[in-house]
Amino acid sequence: MFSADTVIGQPGTGPKERAAPRLKWPEQGLSVVPDWIYTSDEIYAREIERIFHGRTWNFVALEAEIPDPGDFKRSYVGPTPVVVARDTDGQVRVVENRCAHRGVEFCRSLRGNAKEFVCPYHQWTYDLAGNLQGVPFKRGLKKEGGMPKDFRNEEHGLRKLHVQTLHGVVFASYAADMEPVAEYLGPEILTDFEAVFKGRKPRLLGYYRNELPANWKLYHENLKDPYHATLLHSYLVTFGLLAAGNKSAMIADKSGRHGTMASAKSDDPSASVDQDSKKEMRAFREDMKLADGRFLDFVREFDSPWSVTMQTIWPNLIVQRELNTLGIRHIVPNGPHSMIMIWVMFGYEGDDEAMTRHRLRQGNLMGPSGFLGLEDNEAMKFLQEGVRRSTGDQSVLKLGGETEGTTHTLISESAIRAMYRHYRDVMGL
Ligand SMILES: [Fe+2]
Structure with missing residues (x-):
């Protein structure tokens, strides 16, 4: 009997590592993703050279x-x-x-x-x-x-x-001819980056570090994939953090490499999930109640229409602003099958004791075993196991049609396609 965690073969020894991929993106274009971008050692080496050591901040x-x-x-x-x-x-x-x-x-x-x-x-x-x-x-x-x-x-x-350095965030590059960071981010991404960092000094609250047994690109995909949010995350839908009908957007920059997943928590307590949506969302749990209602309080402190912005900044940074919990996630690729996540959680200089307690309490939403983070980690691990050990060779990215870039519906994979359009060019696939 295999348990859910049985690993057949070690990373680097499976047929998909040994098989020399043709390294050419499938003819169907961006509506499919070939498995070998998550499993090939050759692809991984090229990513280090062209992306992390290439023209990126x-x-x-x-x-x-x-x-x-x-x-x-x-x-x-x-x-x-x-x-x-x-x-x-x-x-x-x-x-x-x-x-x-x-x-x-x-x-x-x-x-x-x-x-x-x-x-x-x-x-x-x-x-x-x-x-x-x-x-x-x-x-x-x-x-x-x-x-x-x-x-x-x-x-x-x-x-x-x-x-x-931009607004207290330090970036490094191997390339000598990089544009300024603000230009690299582009206006679409800079707006929400500045809502967190401009004119405010972060005060460190703590660190997490964890290993995630999945390819580093899956973390970017996860945060450019609003579709999963209402399906996987019981917490999100049950407690109204992301109800159908909430204002939301999946924003991409012009290049497609960066993104901001944004949503606005409704002030209207009657705004809840309608019956049709509930039927689609197995994660919705009518029987669950919060023991401490303060947990989801939102103190409005940002110059932004959004209560949540999750920014994916290519190639290694996530800026998390979920209500009043703030954090950096630093992605460290660790071979095709693993990444290390370094989390820096912070508030701001000038926060009073009550605000710091609030941020720490709400911080339980995130982190390696956060109420929202936990399920993503597991989903990414399962995906990695699937592409590494199965017989298939590509997955499907067709939600939302042929568009690549910003969308205002949650039911789309448009931002992931935009990212892979950029990736494919840089990687020469
Ligand atoms: Fe998620």
Whole structure:
């Protein structure tokens, strides 16, 4: 007997990893998605090269995580470990977490404050900007050994990334010729990004970290897929967070890579799910009641018509604003079959104690085992298992017809198609 969790074969050894995919998107176009984009090692390697190390801005930190000179945080660009540090002059620096000597991932603390970085293996020392400061026994000992005469520290610093900060959010890129972050986001996405960050200083509330056994793109898909929201999430529909008839939109930027799933909670307590919709939504539970009604209070504090905005910012950032719970989800791809999620939950400077309690209480909606997050994680895991181990080779993306981009109906996969139009171009598929 197989239990639900039985894994047949290990990642990397199944027929779908071994089979060399033709790496050409199926002729049906964006109404289908080939399985191999979730399972192929070759595709994964190309994604790192062309997307995460290519022409993208990658989230690495909130400035609030490193407020003072010397503050640093271990972070990632794609799967590549980096260190984000505030230099003595206040500038934010991002360097690869890889010693220039033997490749050691030298920074071991998740966060801290340092005057310099010292590799634990041979004590090569770097300043906060990643310049090599010291090599022990550089001149050898008693005129023997040591570095060649022409060894220059300047030529052996850490690899430095390009850095830009927008409203306290730090982005890094391997590409030197990136447009400003605001332009990269585009006006459609910038509006809701600014509703969270512009003119307000985040105050950290805490972190979560979890591994999700699914391809990293599935997280983007999940938050560009309003269709599932009313079907999978009992909590959402039963307690009126997303009732049929609520104002909602699935917004995409021009390129299709970014998105904002938005909805407005109704002020009208009688607005509830109509009988026809209930029949379609098995997740609706008439028998469930909240023990603490404060849980879903919404304190209006944003310059926005929406009470919920879930932003997918290509390629590695989710900005969550669900009522009054705020968070960053940093996606770290970890092979085709896994991703690491790093969550940074925050409120704002100036929040009083009651508001902080409210945010913490409401924060239970989200996180790896949140009332809303839990089901998504499981659905993505099941999807990954299906595409990895089955005999089929593509899935269907036909909801909402042939459109790609913004829609105002929940019953559409238009934003996912827009994302894959962009992906296909960048990946040369
Ligand atoms: Fe969901």
